[in-house]
């Protein structure tokens with residue numbers, strides 16, 4: 017019978033080595049992760065991992081020559097971990113770092129190894145993996161066990177300790193996910209299909225076993241972590257699905273070997289009621305934080321004038337979560353106002369904020385014992401700015417900024433301790449000395465003296481002993497066997513003092529040691545080691561000390577982040593000439609000379625942005641119907657109105673001459689997508705169903721942007737739908753949502769005749785002969801006709817084509833709302849391309865174009881599709897002729 021080995025393990029299998037067995041055992045514990053296995057000075061990957069790693073990292077893949085196909089191998093030097101790890105994580109991999117847990121020199125048998133950290137896209141402290149201007153959230157989503165539409169969501173940024181959860185209908189969870197854009201989402205394996213249905217493959221994900229997503233398992237995880245009896249104090253007790261989602265994240269942290277997480281000191285409930293509801297299309301369409309297409313410029317890139325990383329992160333949050341509470345907004349607004357009005361205050365604040373860096377992540381690293389000496393010095397430097405800022409605000413602020421003077425804490429005892437102990441040029445590594453200042457500890461100074469002035473000391477000793485004994489040829493020397501010794505030539509042997517101990521006799525000389533020499537030798541040889549050890553101890557002590565300040569520093573970090581965002585608003589306002597909006601709890605939006613904050617910055621040189629007034633209320637002008645040709649500026653007007661409202665509710669100043677904003681509770685956007693039909697009927701249906709659902713949930717405080725709604729379908733469907741939606745918004749018994757409706761269906765102008773709160777406007781243009789000049793002014797009244805064909809002409813379409821298009825248009829315009837569609841098709845003037853385009857004979861090469869034109873169903877084309885088609889035909893003509 018095979019006996020177990022001394023270490024209690026089964027005997028090695030055939031082809032197995034102790035190392036490969038150790039690898040397999042560890043690997044099995046971290047399925048789905050690439051295992052970086054430390055062997056000597058290298059991190060090695062094996063098998064499938066090696067194939068993946070070599071591809072992602074561009075490192076050499078080798079194969080061990082034992083015929084085993086699985087025996088791939090790829091590695092890199094351990095000190096390059098910071099270079100390679102981020103690449104793997106950014107490629108969406110989970111990476112388990114397996115280190116040697118004991119000194120190989122002291123190991124009996126195979127070196128003990130274990131995974132010290134599992135880095136995933138959502139759980140990382142690594143500066144190279146993280147983007148300091150963004151939070152790096154891991155999210156977890158809990159699904160309902162019954163058919164209820166209630167889901168749970170939790171988010172954690174381990175690098176800052178921010179932890180929050182919520183629960184609500186799927187659309188709400190989708191919106192949160194779209195706002196926070198987590199780096200990784202956890203969900204139960206069983207719900208894979210549902211998850212993919214809702215989110216596609218947009219996110220890095222990890223699925224976990226079903227049993228983890230249970231209330232009974234997760235609730236105690238949270239109470240144990242926070243050391244509380246229950247979760248009432250966090251306001252989440254009544255959110256079972258939010259709790260499950262949150263608990264799953266804690267479980268995941270333990271699974272990924274992140275066990276020192278004291279900086280996660282509380283959990284917040286994401287309060288749906290506190291923030292303006294922006295549906296996910298709105299976030300995208302308004303390009304608040306992401307460009308909607310490549311090359312686009314999101315609003316944040318303009319508004320981000322922050323100087324600290326935590327300020328930048330907070331700004332992102334404020335931008336996707338504008339406030340609804342008047343007092344809170346006014347508080348921010350008055351802070352910005354103070355800074356805008358007091359240039360000296362603003363300038364000094366900027367100069368004090370600049371050196372602060374990422375205080376929030378530094379204190380998290382303290383909690384996780386991941387801070388290095390250089391970073392601890394940076395933490396001190398950041399804290400040294402606090403008293404300056406406190407004093408500045410104390411002396412200069414009469415308003416809301418003053419409260420920060422109270423809340424910030426200089427943590428002076430900690431600062432003094434770090435200042436006293438750590439060198440300003442302390443290194444990144446904690447184990448190799450060079451950390452502690454001279455003069456901090458006598459023992460250390462002596463050791464430094466010993467190591468750096470060792471030879472001097474020995475010469476000194478030699479001199480002293482020569483003087484004392486009169487042995488002029490006395491020498492202090494060193495060899496490996498005896499260490500330091502005194503050598504005396506035979507002629508002076510009799511002068512050797514009795515306390516010297518003879519160690520070796522040579523032909524001409526004797527070698528001795530003395531107590532002093534041995535004590536000194538001990539000191540010299542171990543000085544370096546001792547220095548590193550003592551310095552490491554001092555450093556650890558400082559970390560412990562800093563831990564005591566965890567919460568105070570977290571409050572400081574929040575304060576600095578807030579001040580930084582306020583100054584960013586102030587700086588942007590000054591730079592771009594924004595004004596302070598007046599916020600009221602009324603139902604009026606009154607913008608004078610409003611501008612689009614982004615477009616105005618990117619106009620061609622010499623062109624000025626044309627400002628416009630927009631007025632909406634619940635009594636006389638609830639819905640404005642904006643017509644105008646393509647490219648006139650309808651979308652820009654819609655977006656700028658929503659952006660001005662949202663910027664106001666973020667607490668920022670706004671691009672206008674004056675603005676009175678009645679607070680808004682929801683912003684809903686729908687842009688008619690020209691590609692709905694090509695995406696298939698079902699997508700269109702889904703979008704319409706969603707639109708209906710949201711339209712039913714609007715209130716009189718909501719703002720709705722409908723841009724070319726209905727464009728994704730045929731003209732008649734489009735007009736009917738747009739018509740019905742406008743009617744619905746106007747006649748809704750409970751809400752009078754303020755609406756901006758941009759459309760190229762000038763038929764919709766008729767609505768204003770029947771519905772008192774619908775008003776027609778148009779974006780003005782001037783027609784000069786065959787040309788259109790865009791004036792971009794919003795003026796009362798509708799447009800008599802569409803201009804798509806003019807635009808086509810401007811784009812260089814051949815004149816005969818444009819004339820034919822006019823002919824079709826005139827026909828359609830006769831009265832096509834009332835008439836029957838089929839009848840219209842029957843009545844359509846007969847096409848005579850031969851005559852109108854090319855004369856009686858069609859040249860052989862143009863037959864194809866003719867065929868295409870004949871097949872074309874003009875009624876089912878949206879203006880964009882028509883343009884594209886015309887363009888295509890034009891290219892064919894150019895090519896054929």
Ligand SMILES: Nc1ncnc2c1ncn2[C@@H]1O[C@H](COP(=O)(O)OP(=O)(O)OP(=O)(O)O)[C@@H](O)[C@H]1O
Pocket residue numbers: 615619624625626627644645646647648649650651652653792
């Ligand atoms: N008020 C303005 N002042 C100056 N330029 C403007 C203004 N409004 C819009 N523009 C410019 O005109 C371009 C087209 O505007 P926009 O997309 O809003 O037109 P549109 O009427 O919505 O057209 P379409 O129906 O084709 O979507 C913008 O990209 C911008 O460069």
